[in-house]
Amino acid sequence: MAEPTKQRIVTAALRTLTQVGFAGTSARAIARVGHFNQALIFYHFGGVHELLLAALDESSSRRLARYREALADLRSVTDLALVMRQLYEEDLETGHVAVVQELVAGASAYPELGQAMAQRMRPWVDLSRDTVERVVRGTGFEALVPTGDLGFAITALYLGMETVAHLDGDRAPARSLFDLASRFAPLADLLLRRRAG
Amino acid sequence: MAEPTKQRIVTAALRTLTQVGFAGTSARAIARVGHFNQALIFYHFGGVHELLLAALDESSSRRLARYREALADLRSVTDLALVMRQLYEEDLETGHVAVVQELVAGASAYPELGQAMAQRMRPWVDLSRDTVERVVRGTGFEALVPTGDLGFAITALYLGMETVAHLDGDRAPARSLFDLASRFAPLADLLLRRRAG
Numbered sequence: 001m002a003e004p005t006k007q008r009i010v011t012a013a014l015r016t017l018t019q020v021g022f023a024g025t026s027a028r029a030i031a032r033v034g035h036f037n038q039a040l041i042f043y044h045f046g047g048v049h050e051l052l053l054a055a056l057d058e059s060s061s062r063r064l065a066r067y068r069e070a071l072a073d074l075r076s077v078t079d080l081a082l083v084m085r086q087l088y089e090e091d092l093e094t095g096h097v098a099v100v101q102e103l104v105a106g107a108s109a110y111p112e113l114g115q116a117m118a119q120r121m122r123p124w125v126d127l128s129r130d131t132v133e134r135v136v137r138g139t140g141f142e143a144l145v146p147t148g149d150l151g152f153a154i155t156a157l158y159l160g161m162e163t164v165a166h167l168d169g170d171r172a173p174a175r176s177l178f179d180l181a182s183r184f185a186p187l188a189d190l191l192l193r194r195r196a197g
Numbered sequence: 198m199a200e201p202t203k204q205r206i207v208t209a210a211l212r213t214l215t216q217v218g219f220a221g222t223s224a225r226a227i228a229r230v231g232h233f234n235q236a237l238i239f240y241h242f243g244g245v246h247e248l249l250l251a252a253l254d255e256s257s258s259r260r261l262a263r264y265r266e267a268l269a270d271l272r273s274v275t276d277l278a279l280v281m282r283q284l285y286e287e288d289l290e291t292g293h294v295a296v297v298q299e300l301v302a303g304a305s306a307y308p309e310l311g312q313a314m315a316q317r318m319r320p321w322v323d324l325s326r327d328t329v330e331r332v333v334r335g336t337g338f339e340a341l342v343p344t345g346d347l348g349f350a351i352t353a354l355y356l357g358m359e360t361v362a363h364l365d366g367d368r369a370p371a372r373s374l375f376d377l378a379s380r381f382a383p384l385a386d387l388l389l390r391r392r393a394g
Contacts, residue, residue: 023306105305107364108298109220118365149377152361152370157350160357164349167304168315173349180346 006044008034013055018098022106025052053116056103059096064123066090071131077188080135085178092171101166104159121155128154139192203241205231210252215295219303222249250313253300256293261320263287268328274385277332282375289368298363301356318352325351336389 003011012034016025019033027048031038045051070083091097107114129151136145165171200208209231213222216230224245228235242248267280288294304311326348333342362368 021306102305104360104364105302108302109218111366114364115366118361118367121361121364146377146380149370149373153354153358153374156357156361157354158357159360160353160355161350163301163356163360164315164318164353167301167311167318169308169312170315173346176346177350180343 005036005040008036009041009044009051010055010058012036013051014059014095014099017052017055017102018095022052022102025102049110049113052103052106053113053120056099056117056120059094059099060120060123063091063094063096064127067127071127071134074131074134076185077135077192078182078185080131081178081181081185085175085182088174088178097162100159101162104163125151125155128152136192141192202233202237205233206238206241206248207252207255209233210248211256211292211296214249214252214299215292219249219299222299246307246310249300249303250310250317253296253314253317256291256296257317257320260288260291260293261324264324268324268331271328271331274332274382274389275379277328278375278378278382282372282379285371285375294359297356298359301360322348322352325349333389338389 009030012030013025016030016033020029025048027038027041030041030048030051041048041051045054067087070087071080074080074083103113103117107117129147132145132147132150132154133142136142136147161174161177165174206227209227210222213227213230217226222245224235224238227238227245227248238245238248242251264284267284268277271277271280300310300314304314326344329342329344329347329351330339333339333344358371358374362371
């Protein structure tokens with residue numbers, strides 16, 4: 001069975017965005033990559049920005065499902081650091097990081113796209129907050145740890161880390177930060193457990 | 198005495214960038230804002246990107262000087278949190294944050310601009326690292342604290358925090374993070390001193 005038209009358009013949009021960046025991702029460029037008539041973009045999505053947001057939603061919902069599954073059973077900072085590093089490498093491989101970076105950059109020129117992007121960050125902030133909550137649950141630190149602020153900080157750090165890596169063309173400092181988290185995680189677990197015990 | 202021509206062009210470029218964003222900042226737009234002939238941009242700077250980098254350098258060197266002065270005598274996390282919040286508000290007021298955000302966004306479409314931006318982040322990463330070093334000096338924690346990674350993480354967090362705030366048009370979560378730092382700073386100082394004492 002042929003891939004439904006809307007799905008084909010979304011796939012072509014994701015490919016175009018990661019290949020030529022936001023500035024080059026016109027209706028014409030997407031249509032050329034996907035071998036279809038560019039009028040289909042307007043017919044099915046209303047416009048290029050709407051299509052790009054639909055493409056982000058697809059990439060994001062796939063990654064969110066994967067994150068939720070991988071983070072669901074974590075109860076220690078040590079496991080969290082390990083899983084986060086793996087999820088980060090997957091984000092790079094699947095191209096999800098590139099899609100987010102391009103749309104964040106593009107959004108600076110289009111306020112309505114910025115608002116739409118901001119809404120789409122919320123599930124990630126919530127997921128970060130919920131994960132922190134899960135790790136501190138039962139340790140006696142629940143009331144002390146500002147999980148809402150930490151959820152925001154973790155999302156912002158991830159985004160900023162990728163912005164610097166993208167500018168520089170160098171992911172070594174980002175990977176070094178994951179190594180650091182892994183080194184300090186056992187100490188954090190010890191402190192959390194000591195209070196609980 | 199009239200402002201020298203190069204300075205007038207830089208000032209007009211900064212104003213254009215903060216008013217209409219990277220995408221709208223053409224030679225023509227800058228020349229219109231500064232009331233001069235757009236050929237002067239090419240004569241003095243060689244091109245718009247070169248001018249924008251010169252404008253960023255001016256804004257950045259002013260802010261770096263201010264940061265260095267404000268952070269020079271700090272020896273506690275409590276003072277650091279207080280001063281950082283004030284510097285953040287100044288970054289917003291002076292428009293420096295907006296200039297950085299616009300150029301980071303623009304750089305995603307121009308790899309050579311990305312490289313130039315990455316170089317310009319280094320003094321900020323170094324300043325963050327040096328400040329962390331200064332705060333932990335003499336506490337007995339010097340060998341334990343990974344100042345290089347923290348310098349990178351602080352710069353990335355600041356950048357990402359501003360990206361989210363910019364998308365959302367809401368700086369409340371960023372300010373809440375500074376409040377959080379102020380709340381936890383005395384505890385951090387207590388832990389650092391206890392080891393030193």
